[in-house]
Amino acid sequence: MNYEAVIGLEIHSELKTNTKIFCGCATSFGAEQNTHVCPVCLGLPGVLPVVNKRVVEFAIKAGLATNCTINNYSKFDRKNYYYPDLPKNFQTSQYDLPIAEHGYVDIEVDGKTKRIRLTRIHMEEDAGKLVHSGTTIKDSATSNVDYNRTGVPLLEIVSEPDMSSAAEARTYMEKVKSILEYIDVSNCRMEQGNLRADLNVSLRPVGTTELGTRTEMKNINSFKALEDAISYEIERQTEVLEDGGHIVQETRTWDPARGITLSMRSKEEAHDYRYMPEPDLPPIVTTPEQIERYRQELPELPDARQARLTGQYGLSAYDAAVITASRQLAEYFDAVIVDGADPKLAANWIMGDLAKNLNAEGKTIEDSPVEAKRLGAMILLISKGTISSKIAKKVFEEMWKSPDDPEKIVKDKGLVQITDTKAIEAIVDAVIAANPKPVADYQGGNKKAIGALVGQVMKQSKGKANPAMVNQLLAARLEQ
Amino acid sequence: MKLYDQPAHVLHDMLVNKEITATELTQAVLARMDAVEDEVGAYLTQTRDTALQQAAQTDAKIARGEAIAFLEGIPGALKDNICTKGVKTTCASKILEHFVPPYNAAVVEKLQAANPVLLGKTNMDEFAMGGSTENSAYHPTHNPWNTECVPGGSSGGSAAAVAAGMAIWALGSDTGGSIRQPASFCGVVGMKPTYGRVSRYGLVAYASSLDQIGPLTRDVTDCAHLLNVIAGHDAMDSTSSAAAVPDYTKALVQDVKGLKIGLPKEYFVKGMDADVEKAIRTAIEQFRVLGAEIIDISLPHTEYAISTYYLIAPAEAATNLERYDGVSYGERIDGVDIMEMMTNTRTQKFGAEVKRRIMIGNYALSAGYYDAYYLKALKVRTLIQQDYAKAFETVDVIVAPTAPTPAFKIGSMISDPLQMYLQDVCTVPLNLAGLPGISVPCGYSNQHMPIGLQIIGKPLAEETLLRTAYTYEQSQSFHKEMAVLGGKQA
Ligand SMILES: [Zn+2]
Numbered sequence: 007m008n009y010e011a012v013i014g015l016e017i018h019s020e021l022k023t024n025t026k027i028f029c030g031c032a033t034s035f036g037a038e039q040n041t042h043v044c045p046v047c048l049g050l051p052g053v054l055p056v057v058n059k060r061v062v063e064f065a066i067k068a069g070l071a072t073n074c075t076i077n078n079y080s081k082f083d084r085k086n087y088y089y090p091d092l093p094k095n096f097q098t099s100q101y102d103l104p105i106a107e108h109g110y111v112d113i114e115v116d117g118k119t120k121r122i123r124l125t126r127i128h129m130e131e132d133a134g135k136l137v138h139s140g141t142t143i144k145d146s147a148t149s150n151v152d153y154n155r156t157g158v159p160l161l162e163i164v165s166e167p168d169m170s171s172a173a174e175a176r177t178y179m180e181k182v183k184s185i186l187e188y189i190d191v192s193n194c195r196m197e198q199g200n201l202r203a204d205l206n207v208s209l210r211p212v213g214t215t216e217l218g219t220r221t222e223m224k225n226i227n228s229f230k231a232l233e234d235a236i237s238y239e240i241e242r243q244t245e246v247l248e249d250g251g252h253i254v255q256e257t258r259t260w261d262p263a264r265g266i267t268l269s270m271r272s273k274e275e276a277h278d279y280r281y282m283p284e285p286d287l288p289p290i291v292t293t294p295e296q297i298e299r300y301r302q303e304l305p306e307l308p309d310a311r312q313a314r315l316t317g318q319y320g321l322s323a324y325d326a327a328v329i330t331a332s333r334q335l336a337e338y339f340d341a342v343i344v345d346g347a348d349p350k351l352a353a354n355w356i357m358g359d360l361a362k363n364l365n366a367e368g369k370t371i372e373d374s375p376v377e378a379k380r381l382g383a384m385i386l387l388i389s390k391g392t393i394s395s396k397i398a399k400k401v402f403e404e405m406w407k408s409p410d411d412p413e414k415i416v417k418d419k420g421l422v423q424i425t426d427t428k429a430i431e432a433i434v435d436a437v438i439a440a441n442p443k444p445v446a447d448y449q450g451g452n453k454k455a456i457g458a459l460v461g462q463v464m465k466q467s468k469g470k471a472n473p474a475m476v477n478q479l480l481a482a483r484l485e486q
Numbered sequence: 487m488k489l490y491d492q493p494a495h496v497l498h499d500m501l502v503n504k505e506i507t508a509t510e511l512t513q514a515v516l517a518r519m520d521a522v523e524d525e526v527g528a529y530l531t532q533t534r535d536t537a538l539q540q541a542a543q544t545d546a547k548i549a550r551g552e553a554i555a556f557l558e559g560i561p562g563a564l565k566d567n568i569c570t571k572g573v574k575t576t577c578a579s580k581i582l583e584h585f586v587p588p589y590n591a592a593v594v595e596k597l598q599a600a601n602p603v604l605l606g607k608t609n610m611d612e613f614a615m616g617g618s619t620e621n622s623a624y625h626p627t628h629n630p631w632n633t634e635c636v637p638g639g640s641s642g643g644s645a646a647a648v649a650a651g652m653a654i655w656a657l658g659s660d661t662g663g664s665i666r667q668p669a670s671f672c673g674v675v676g677m678k679p680t681y682g683r684v685s686r687y688g689l690v691a692y693a694s695s696l697d698q699i700g701p702l703t704r705d706v707t708d709c710a711h712l713l714n715v716i717a718g719h720d721a722m723d724s725t726s727s728a729a730a731v732p733d734y735t736k737a738l739v740q741d742v743k744g745l746k747i748g749l750p751k752e753y754f755v756k757g758m759d760a761d762v763e764k765a766i767r768t769a770i771e772q773f774r775v776l777g778a779e780i781i782d783i784s785l786p787h788t789e790y791a792i793s794t795y796y797l798i799a800p801a802e803a804a805t806n807l808e809r810y811d812g813v814s815y816g817e818r819i820d821g822v823d824i825m826e827m828m829t830n831t832r833t834q835k836f837g838a839e840v841k842r843r844i845m846i847g848n849y850a851l852s853a854g855y856y857d858a859y860y861l862k863a864l865k866v867r868t869l870i871q872q873d874y875a876k877a878f879e880t881v882d883v884i885v886a887p888t889a890p891t892p893a894f895k896i897g898s899m900i901s902d903p904l905q906m907y908l909q910d911v912c913t914v915p916l917n918l919a920g921l922p923g924i925s926v927p928c929g930y931s932n933q934h935m936p937i938g939l940q941i942i943g944k945p946l947a948e949e950t951l952l953r954t955a956y957t958y959e960q961s962q963s964f965h966k967e968m969a970v971l972g973g974k975q976a
Binding site: 045048049050051052053054055056057084086088090093094095096143144149151153278280281282285286287288 | 567568569575577582585587588589591686687688689690691693694695721722723724725801802804805808809811813814815823824825828848851852853856860
């Protein structure tokens with residue numbers, strides 16, 4: 007029997023507010039342990055939470071950017087479970103009335119567009135970080151808790167089980183990441199745990215609609231782990247089913263070192279979270295005016311931006327997708343072409359030499375040594391014929407090393423393209439005189455022999471001769 | 487005249503007129519504590535040294551000719567579930583036996599701005615769960631009027647301290663009657679303000695949607711003054727009211743002419759003590775004499791209030807008390823792993839009543855039972871609120887007994903929690919509705935135990951309550967009689 011996978015994701019994204027969700031402590035990453043704490047986030051007796059308004063704003067914006075309905079009446083709930091990284095032993099979260107519901111994002115995989123529905127987006131607080139003397143809480147003699155992360159605001163973005171492959175799940179998560187970056191609500195640094203996912207996977211015979219028994223995997227914190235865990239789980243479940251077995255509903259962990267998932271907790275051991283409305287916080291009531299204001303504040307989102315790049319600038323769908331995948335890259339692109347640089351050339355340079363250099367040095371677009379304005383100016387020099395594309399590569403390498411404008415580099419290094427017919431003719435004549443063999447070959451009917459002569463002219467002009475003119479003038483002389 | 491017998495407003499005038507010093511006053515109260523605390527057991531922690539320092543500061547201020555605030559130099563006490571920076575706050579629980587908060591409750595910050603003398607932290611039922619102060623993990627508190635009786639609870643230590651002259655004023659907290667019922671049992675004035683009128687920040691939570699801090703005082707005048715100090719919006723408490731705070735002492739006028747007083751038939755319950763009923767009926771007659779109009783009303787859902795309360799309060803308590811796990815503060819009993827450590831800690835350090843309510847609460851919240859219990863309780867709560875809203879369309883205040891009986895004997899109900907819960911019948915409906923209520927002394931049982939009259943108001947109608955209570959109080963002399971304590975009395 008052929009099976010198809012049914013995959014759903016719960017993405018947890020830390021919000022980039024300055025302060026925590028219920029207190030005034032800083033959210034910044036990497037501080038000394040237990041320095042970003044106060045009575046409130048430590049859950050001391052008697053403390054009360056106060057909702058950070060920015061968190062609500064960010065959650066609403068995330069909802070709007072993913073086509074959700076924003077609930078005008080929403081509330082916080084207590085999700086109860088005992089774990090030492092949770093100082094109150096309940097997480098203040100949202101249960102039956104989340105801030106946003108019923109959204110979707112469109113993804114494109116293998117040239118096909120697919121709509122992934124979002125069940126809901128809700129706000130909650132992050133837990134602290136356990137530091138074990140061993141590897142897990144079970145095999146450790148002692149464990150310490152760092153409460154710096156306790157109370158950092160999180161969005162939980164829950165999808166419907168609308169994905170059917172690891173590639174779709176990855177593309178979906180990339181898309182959500184991209185949207186969160188565009189609307190500037192999360193840093194989405196997966197290596198810092200800003201973005202992580204719980205995923206559920208089940209199988210069903212192709213052509214059927216009933217959902218199979220699912221397994222869950224928690225705290226997946228890289229795209230690679232996401233793809234690998236899904237692929238492994240699909241394979242594992244397929245084997246179980248083909249052997250006539252049953253899938254056990256359970257929570258499994260992904261072990262990236264061994265490349266397998268392991269059973270962690272069965273359904274019977276699952277928590278009863280005993281959700282209860284948070285009595286210390288009044289409901290969150292939103293107004294249409296407030297929602298409209300946030301909608302106005304949203305930037306151009308990835309899909310719209312991609313459409314603009316293909317429609318207005320004629321970029322290929324692939325190029326437009328690559329450039330709009332991150333807001334920073336898309337904004338860099340816009341800044342490159344703002345002074346008139348050719349968009350297609352801009353895309354080529356960004357995805358070519360620039361990307362190569364950034365990768366080689368492990369830099370992001372934000373700390374590119376070649377600013378968008380300078381790259382744009384260089385592309386204009388190419389279009390004007392001041393430099394050739396070949397010379398441009400030299401100029402680009404210079405710009406990478408120095409803060410000079412491309413015009414100055416071209417001038418200082420004498421890289422201006424030679425477009426003076428007389429000057430080129432002089433070199434052409436000298437090359438013809440010095441290379442009787444290729445000349446004879448050409449005139450004997452081997453037209454390809456001109457290549458060697460062009461090469462010589464370019465070499466003698468130190469690459470500055472306009473290649474088109476060189477070709478044209480050489481051919482004219484040889485035909486004489 | 488014994489200084490410790492006087493209300494704060496009398497003592498304030500004496501301080502201003504330099505008839506006494508704050509140090510003399512504080513020493514008098516401390517001497518009273520020396521004399522009778524062994525019999526009463528009102529305190530869990532005493533802060534004598536800082537009390538005398540605070541008194542000395544007030545005296546210096548007076549000597550410099552500076553004006554003093556109302557509470558300045560007047561000794562008072564705080565229930566031990568109100569967080570005090572640097573002073574142990576145990577909630578009368580073993581689990582917080584050595585817990586010293588690093589911060590002050592909002593009310594403590596407000597009090598400190600008024601420079602009172604703080605004598606210490608008073609005994610209570612563990613985590614405010616109980617109506618007799620017998621659930622303290624440390625020791626029971628005895629009623630100053632008869633030390634064989636309970637002082638009520640859970641703010642029994644605060645009420646007993648005020649009644650015994652071991653504090654001129656005190657703060658308590660009221661979740662289902664925990665200020666009003668001990669006030670009634672101890673013959674003092676106790677007010678539960680409107681939910682949200684006083685910040686809960688720093689009040690160790692029992693049931694968050696019901697808890698409210700309030701004053702316990704010798705008379706209504708002191709109650710108004712103390713409310714002036716503690717009431718007001720607090721940005722740290724999202725449930726606190728943004729309404730402006732009036733000067734509550736302006737409400738201290740003797741005038742109930744034309745006041746419409748509702749008399750709810752459901753509050754005169756079967757099993758009510760005959761002396762209590764007589765005292766309340768007499769008080770109602772007195773109101774009629776004073777010019778008020780008495781109107782019979784019905785609050786039909788009152789009979790469900792106890793069941794509703796004993797689902798909502800334990801449910802909230804179950805989650806509020808989850809944080810006491812031995813991980814980062816409080817007591818810890820080790821175990822082979824983290825779960826056993828948490829279990830050992832909670833099993834050994836929580837008292838029986840606390841564990842009982844945690845279990846009730848978790849049961850009510852658990853999957854499959856939530857709708858039948860907790861959700862239904864929330865719906866009944868709304869009905870109870872609507873009962874009051876409807877009644878207040880025709881009456882200005884509602885008058886009822888505070889408790890169905892006078893103070894009972896220590897140990898007489900401890901083995902029957904259900905009977906104990908029924909004690910709350912007249913007080914819990916207010917908490918469920920978030921309404922203000924005040925208990926004022928209105929007579930004695932034939933055993934000469936105090937009886938309290940409860941006056942209930944609309945949301946934020948504390949001024950009406952104070953005016954009504956003050957008018958009644960001034961027409962009587964119950965508030966002038968102090969408990970007489972035995973042997974070592976100075
Ligand atoms: Zn904090």
